[in-house]
Amino acid sequence: MADSARPKRKNTSYAVLAGFLGWTFDAFDFFVLTFVLTPIAAEFGKTIPELALTVAASLATRWIGAIFFGLLADRYGRRIPLIVNILYYSVIEVLSGLAPNYRVFLLLRLLYGIGMGGEWGVGASLTMESIPAKWRGVVSGFLQEGYALGFLLAAGAYRFVYPHWGWRPLFFVGIVPALATLFVCAKVQEPEAWHRSRTDWTSYRRAIYGNWRRFAYLVVLMAMVNFISHGTQDMYPTYLQKQHGFNPERTSDFTAFSMVGAILGGLAFGYFSDHKGRRFAMITALLLACVLIPMWVFVPSPALILAGGFLMQFMVQGAWGVIPAHINELSPDALRGFFPGFAYQLGVLIASGSAYFEASMARSMSYGRAMGLFALIVLVVGAMVVGLGPEEHRVEFGRGG
Secondary structure, rough: OHHHHHHHHHHHHHHHHHHHHHHHEEEHHHHHHHHHHHHHHHHOOOOOHHHHOOOOOHHHHHHHHHHHHHHHHHHHHOOOHHHHHHHHHHHHHHHHOOOOOOHHHHHHHHHHHHHHHHHHHHHHHHHHOOOOHHHHHHHHHHHHHHHHHHHHHHHHHHHHHHHHHHOHHHHHOOOOHHHHHHHHHHOOOOHHHHHHHOOOOOHHHHHHHHHHHHHHHHHHHHHHHHHHHHHHHHHHHHHHHHHOOHHHHHHHHHHHHHHHHHHHHHHHHHHHHHOOOOOHHHHHHHHHHHHHHHHOOOOHHHHHHHHHHHHHHHHHHHHHHHEEEHHOOOOOOOHHHHHHHOOOHHHHHHHHHHHHHHHHHOOOOHHHHHHHHHHHHHHHHHHHHHOOOOOOOOOOOOOOO
């Protein structure tokens, strides 16, 4: 009995690791850009809001990757589309570091977004379908905090690479660990839930049309949580640099510390959601984040800035840590490769202007005030959207729904 269970446990570990690492290095490649908006803008002769549009560009095309890779994952399995996806975004990231001008750089960030958009849905469905239902919350928190770890690693790369070699090598350093992730992906077996739910294209289209209301809700939910995360993260390094005059080393250190809070928050609220429910855990985290806004962007001392960044990301990513389990549980079995990822990326598309909005607001007010006002609005609306939505806590996958 124990011997027969060992391969299954090993495959579960590989599936969790593949989803986590894929998302980690996807996020690393994305967040590297947020640390170097100012020097890239200077080299290309552009303003910071114009460079912030390249951040929005990566977000705006993610829905294309979600459709393409999500359809492949539902029809042909999770593993091969995930491998192809990681190869694709790794190549585009390297090319971004070689861009000769703003126009080429913007085009490459648009192309990069396609790869980023495909990874999350496929990786999350592979992970969630490969683990027992009782572990979904805590593994969901672990999986999603690959995003925070990617941010943390980007901060580390900025801290140690940028001062010596400039911004371009930052787009090269993620290629080696991303390729190592492919080795893990190659060892994963397809989940039994996918085998049980696989269907023909006619039934697949019928399932999409029959579940449009649920899909519309998922899009709204994902739009709000993306407004929340990008509204509290993307311009944070610029806020530290512009409003507090932090140098690259201190900006990196403070941002990295906030991502430690994010990782811990994702794990804590993911575990909490296994026992108290997905919606209750998310609403708790979002409302506590509202209370923390003054400590996050309106304090003068470095110690309070450090604590505020840590606690804000503890709550923001605490809510996010529940998302992989929550929206996979809300997705029909036959559509689990497509529904969560596509809804996620349409939400990203809606929220893709967050950095640009905040940068534009900061022209007429401080960065702290712009980010605080933006965060308050999206946190309150996000909590309302979560509270008004459905929940299918620990639903059985592969049940034929």
